[in-house]
Amino acid sequence: MYTFSNKLKLASIILMVVGFLGIGLGFINSPSTIEEAKAMVAQDAHHGGGHGESTHEAAAVEEHHAEAGVHADVHGDEAASHQSHDEHTLSKLQNRPWAAFFIAAFFFFMLALGTLVFYAIQHVAQVGWSPVLFRVMEAISSYLFPGAVILYVFFVLTSAFHLNHLYIWMDPNVMAHDEILQLKSGYLNIPFFLIRSLIFLAGWIIYRHFAIKNSYAQDDAKDNTYYKKNFKMSVFFLLFFFVTESIMAWDWFMGLEPHWYSTLFAWYVFASMFVSAVTVIAMVTMYLKSKGLLEFVNDSHIHDLAKFMFGLSIFWTYLWFGQFMLIWYANIPEEAGYFLTRIEHYNGIFFGMLVFNFVCPFLVLMNSDFKRVNWFVMIAGISILIGHYMDIFQIVMPSTVGEHWGFGVPEIGSILFFLGLFIFVVFSALAKTPSFLAKRNPFVEESKHFHY
């Protein structure tokens, strides 16, 4: 029986409080008038050194035209163009704390969601090796509900209340002047957006609720009824998930850049989600094992999780490169724009994440023996989590904040807040878990003796 240690609880609460202050500070510091925004940009340019004010301005105007879909007919009116450019800069700067919040909120949510998917796959495959880890996975997925509620509130504030300009298609003024977006308005409209998000978040939460209920009920069962129920339910959940996950990726992330599309995008987001989730399962397992719990988990289980981390890191890289190379090679303007912003203004993050997501896990986890050494798995895991935060960051930030980005108080505050909340929720769930062993699972004996 695990008790949530006071030290860890205190640490998670401190993280939440500090993070909350950081988020608040981010919102207070964001500019509220055009003059303030101009002053901030000027200061930024000053700090930048090499960047001249004029080139900065020109690039921004150009980018603005491309992004907001302002077409040639508006070009004539110079004054109006300048005015709209300043407003545009202001809205981008105002977006920053919101985007930072969204990135961290989604990052920790996807850890829980990816874990739930991994858990469902274990049921569908009727695996023999992993039942001893089921309770860890169930506890991590408990963050799904609070994470989903926070994200949904965020989307309601974004869309129905127009508190930020993350999604330009939600702005009626932009819609009115953009013929391409008007063609998409059958899909990209606020009520439908909120309904879609509600359906898939609710579907995932409902599956989790019943899967875990059945899993606990199986502990005291005389036969395998609940196990079979979970098998059937997991099959349908996976079908539902892979459709809704695609829609989620389009809605929440591709919708940030509504003129751009990539057919690979949903899988790419999924790969990030999945590898990070397996990493968190491995990390929590190793943490609990180091506390002397989970005595039935042996090195071979860690080895298998590390194999997943290794393989999925390569899978993510494959998708990242598949998406990048085709667009780079074809060089079609409306597709290449997505990568141009990232390579010009986010170069370090865009290419740096390859080191964290690919090179480091690839080299550290390549050797079979290293996958059994907890410290190596931990180092690779930390690298993977940092790298995939960077990945979500470079999906969201360039589309919402553009070149006026930074990594400061709002970003760090958001990470700390959600990290604290995640730890608090997951370890509270672990403390409530009746038994760490799914003792009546038909494969639990095989799992205990799993040996590679």
Added chain:
Amino acid sequence: MASKVIQAIYNDDDVLMMAVKRVKEAHHHIEEVYTPFPVHGLDKAMGLAPTRIAITSFMYGCVGITVAVLMMDFIMIEDWPQNIGGKPSFSFIENMPAFIPIMFELTVFFAAHLMVITFYMRSKLWPFKKAENPDVRTTDDHFLMEVSLHDNEDELTRLLVDTGAVEVKVSEKH
């Protein structure tokens, strides 16, 4: 000196594993075990040194990626500069996305083929080589353990029959 070996035949891999462990415990030297398929964990039970073929594979992969880089640089950039994807930059690094599939494929190609060749050489296998296994049934459904003999035939025979061998016989080492 013609050394003699005792050959014990088993018809189950689990029985074989137990037998190998018992013979090792009794401090007899197992010359070789012939199996129709790879038996998981047998190398450890026999006390064989861990394989180093993975290390050679890694080195071959490094060779492969180096060959790919040098080859693409020579073919596409230096010898006959190509305009790749409408971007006539003529620089290796800027055109690298187009070369990554080739770098990947050659890494895999070198690692896989050279590793197999290394394996053949290390196990002294070549075309038309005569089979070494002493009993043809080891290519079908039987397992054969060879233990070296030092004038302890009776003792070993008793031990091997006791471990579940279906057949025990003495033969010259060849």
